[in-house]
Amino acid sequence: MDHTEPIDQLISTLTRLPGIGERTASRLAFFILDEPDRLAEELSEALTAVKDEVGFCERCCNLTGEPLCSICRSTDRDHSTICVVADTPDLRAIETTGEYQGAYHVLHGIISPLEGVGPDDLRMGELLERLESAEANGGEAVEEVIVATSPSVDGEATSLYLSKAINPLDVEVSRIASGVPIGGNLEHTDKSTLSRALSERREL
Amino acid sequence: MDHTEPIDQLISTLTRLPGIGERTASRLAFFILDEPDRLAEELSEALTAVKDEVGFCERCCNLTGEPLCSICRSTDRDHSTICVVADTPDLRAIETTGEYQGAYHVLHGIISPLEGVGPDDLRMGELLERLESAEANGGEAVEEVIVATSPSVDGEATSLYLSKAINPLDVEVSRIASGVPIGGNLEHTDKSTLSRALSERREL
Structure with missing residues (x-):
């Protein structure tokens, strides 16, 4: 593919994201192309804002x-x-x-x-x-x-x-408590989770 | 979540893409945050370019x-x-x-x-x-x-x-030819594909 084309450029940039392969990137790029202007624009603005403005909370480091x-x-x-x-x-x-x-x-x-x-x-x-x-x-x-x-x-x-x-x-x-997850099944729970669930049992 | 925060803004914009749910959007947003500046910037530029510059080829409509x-x-x-x-x-x-x-x-x-x-x-x-x-x-x-x-x-x-x-x-x-796909299996091929494969058989 000719990477000087804007679509190829967008696709190749999208593939740098985790879990996004060539096929998904291509589907996303064509979706963005077909959408009214605002999606591409808003995504572009959100990306710039996130890098320019985001820092650590002075108190909790969020x-x-x-x-x-x-x-x-x-x-x-x-x-x-x-x-x-x-x-x-x-x-x-x-x-x-x-x-x-x-x-x-x-x-x-x-x-x-x-x-x-x-x-x-x-x-x-x-x-x-x-x-x-x-x-x-x-x-x-x-x-x-x-x-x-x-x-x-x-x-x-x-x-x-x-x-x-x-x-x-x-x-x-x-x-925080550890144990068998809600909806979980004793038979399929791993040994260490089961031991923890037993040792941290609560009185009813 | 407080959607005035740039991260939430980015996540909610990403969820507007097809196949991207809240979880994936969040993973992508944090990945973009952790990456060196150029990914967010390049993606932002690619998005703008694709909407501003892409049109139909005068000859083939690509x-x-x-x-x-x-x-x-x-x-x-x-x-x-x-x-x-x-x-x-x-x-x-x-x-x-x-x-x-x-x-x-x-x-x-x-x-x-x-x-x-x-x-x-x-x-x-x-x-x-x-x-x-x-x-x-x-x-x-x-x-x-x-x-x-x-x-x-x-x-x-x-x-x-x-x-x-x-x-x-x-x-x-x-x-273009139609028929059983390469690597395909006759047993699991649907009836219409098989009929087509038979009627369009080639001499060897």
Whole structure:
């Protein structure tokens, strides 16, 4: 194909996105061509805005276009509870439940000795600062930290490190529950999840 | 989610693309955020270019950023053979085979009585002009027209219409072969494909 043509240029740029092959890119490009002007224009503007405007929230390190993210700015949320997550997609996954009304802290990674990621490579310092002074948390003292890293080896290591670092402070630390997923089937649940479900059984 | 945030804006714009749901859009948006600046910028530029610059090739009605598409401009191709296709994706599918060295004509649709699409809604006039005068075909007289519409009801109707329209002219008309696909399996081939494969059998 002649890559000087604008369509080929668009297709080849689209294939650089994850999970988008030549066929999908081509389908997307022709869809964009057929749509009224505004889709291409709005997508183009959104792409520019996302790179120009997005930075870290000064308080929780979430990605945002403002100095403080919309969650930290919100007066409807409970800023005395902080849910610690590995990255922004995890934060969004929790937000979609609609269950959690507290604040967040985004570590931007998890401790991974194999990949050479230690606590100093993460946004741990900013978290401890928020726990030590109410001022760094927008004026409200933190009462509980919920560690919501994945129940993987690295996620558990991060959780252990956090509980050790936070325990000397006057803040409760909790960990999200692990066990058989809702709708899951005991027969097809892996051994480690089943053991965890047994050892963390609750009284009824 | 707060749609004033640039990330949410990008995600919601991406979900307007076909086959891209909330999850994929979110994965794409975070990928774009993590990539060095040029991906977002290049994609944004490619989107603008495709809408601003792309139009129809004056000769074959292919989509192009120039007055003539790269195939019609090429001096390496045989402009005495025209392959008629329904749309640009079909043209590209044939190009990927690397087998065809002739020119094309893009109808931008097929005759479909059910959807109210008749010959006058397609780029038939432009094709007949190219067949009638060598001048309209860049100076070379057309010797053969290969009808490469899909072997569907509408595709066959379009093919029949074309052969009737072209027969009075001094131009050969042919149709792409139909039959059992390569790698296909007789047992799982549908009845109409098998009948076609039998009736269009070739001598060995």
